[in-house]
Amino acid sequence: MAEKPQPVRVLYCSICSLPAEYCEFGPDFEKCKPWLIKNAPELYPDLLKEANEKEAEKVSGQLQLFGLSSGGADGATSGQTSSSKQEEVKRLPGGKIKKKERQEVVIEKVVRNKRKCITIVKGLDLFGVKLSDASKKLGKKFATGASVVKGPTEKEQIDVQGDISYDIVEFITDTWPAVISLSIFFSFSCVLHKWCIWKTLKEDFVPLF
Amino acid sequence: MFKKFSAEEVSAQNQVKASVQRKIRQSIADEYPGLEPVLDDLLPKKSPLIVAKCQNHLNLVLVNNVPLFFNIRDGPYMPTLRLLHQYPNIMKKLQVDRGAIKFVLSGANIMCPGLTSPGGSLDEEVGAETPVAIMAEGKQHALAIGFTKMSAKDIKAINKGIGVDNMHYLNDGLWKMERLE
Numbered sequence: 563m564a565e566k567p568q569p570v571r572v573l574y575c576s577i578c579s580l581p582a583e584y585c586e587f588g589p590d591f592e593k594c595k596p597w598l599i600k601n602a603p604e605l606y607p608d609l610l611k612e613a614n615e616k617e618a619e620k621v622s623g624q625l626q627l628f629g630l631s632s633g634g635a636d637g638a639t640s641g642q643t644s645s646s647k648q649e650e651v652k653r654l655p656g657g658k659i660k661k662k663e664r665q666e667v668v669i670e671k672v673v674r675n676k677r678k679c680i681t682i683v684k685g686l687d688l689f690g691v692k693l694s695d696a697s698k699k700l701g702k703k704f705a706t707g708a709s710v711v712k713g714p715t716e717k718e719q720i721d722v723q724g725d726i727s728y729d730i731v732e733f734i735t736d737t738w739p740a741v742i743s744l745s746i747f748f749s750f751s752c753v754l755h756k757w758c759i760w761k762t763l764k765e766d767f768v769p770l771f
Numbered sequence: 772m773f774k775k776f777s778a779e780e781v782s783a784q785n786q787v788k789a790s791v792q793r794k795i796r797q798s799i800a801d802e803y804p805g806l807e808p809v810l811d812d813l814l815p816k817k818s819p820l821i822v823a824k825c826q827n828h829l830n831l832v833l834v835n836n837v838p839l840f841f842n843i844r845d846g847p848y849m850p851t852l853r854l855l856h857q858y859p860n861i862m863k864k865l866q867v868d869r870g871a872i873k874f875v876l877s878g879a880n881i882m883c884p885g886l887t888s889p890g891g892s893l894d895e896e897v898g899a900e901t902p903v904a905i906m907a908e909g910k911q912h913a914l915a916i917g918f919t920k921m922s923a924k925d926i927k928a929i930n931k932g933i934g935v936d937n938m939h940y941l942n943d944g945l946w947k948m949e950r951l952e
């Protein structure tokens with residue numbers, strides 16, 4: 563007898579019941595959109611762009627209020643890290659210019675093999691966090707595999723299996739208070755980037771207004 | 772076929788005799804050999820198999836109130852889309868281009884040009900009067916279950932008119948009937 567095939571688990575939209583990829587042909591795509599942004603953003607990259615465009619207008623006002631530009635990570639840094647913001651330039655032997663590392667945590671979401679997703683966390687070490695310890699905590703908290711690996715520039719980073727990008731900010735700031743949420747950046751795409759900064763800003767600063 | 776389908780169209784629901792249950796099981800195994808390893812899980816020998824008779828000579832095969840297969844008169848059994856999504860490789864596949872998706876999802880039969888255009892694709896081995904999974908350009912999962920009116924070779928050669936009857940599609944009455952109580 564042939565090997566038992568494992569049933570495929572299809573992501574069905576909880577609004578219209580169709581497989582998420584068919585929402586655009588469903589009875590009411592508009593209603594599905596918020597659910598899709600949250601649960602299947604990789605299927606509809608344009609939705610994020612749309613959300614971003616709408617929110618970018620709102621956020622630019624807020625960003626200016628904090629003396630930040632809306633140009634993404636380069637402009638948006640918190641008060642704590644602003645001292646290290648001026649780029650210190652160091653000349654390496656051979657005349658190459660090395661930028662001093664900015665103290666920030668970067669969360670990257672990488673989709674491998676179509677639907678398998680990995681969340682990469684870079685820069686926790688810059689806040690004095692021991693990476694092996696952080697990797698264990700992340701793996702435990704999100705009940706998934708996490709490991710410290712060398713990234714493309716030989717710098718160590720933490721690879722976490724699965725998409726945890728929606729809950730990770732809170733977990734990092736709760737676990738390591740030295741890392742404040744404004745020094746956490748998302749880079750799964752530049753479009754999403756601004757949107758996430760806006761989200762972070764909103765969550766952090768709305769109580770002030 | 773399931774465009775306006777609902778529980779009201781079910782005229783009788785009966786637990787079938789063991790001999791009939793064996794026959795149904797066997798014809799499903801013959802039609803979908805890929806399903807054989809999981810057939811014991813899908814149609815457990817010990818759970819009662821219910822056949823619901825509906826209008827237009829349609830029969831639904833249910834286990835624990837979940838529709839798993841359907842057929843017309845004594846034609847071949849076809850899986851429901853929810854079942855096919857779990858075991859996508861049990862049926863031969865034909866693919867329509869993106870432009871055809873909205874027509875298929877409104878219940879239209881599948882026209883040859885939608886399968887032969889650059890966005891479509893045909894499994895040349897598919898014969899006439901065969902149950903097939905209808906896939907779509909750029910999508911991972913099936914959007915309909917079809918029954919071919921002509922072979923894939925003829926669809927290519929004739930390239931006009933209806934090539935495949937649309938039996939069951941996303942969001943039709945059968946899709947909405949996740950369970951029949």
Ligand SMILES: [Zn+2]
Nearest residue numbers: 575578585594
């Ligand atoms: Zn939907």
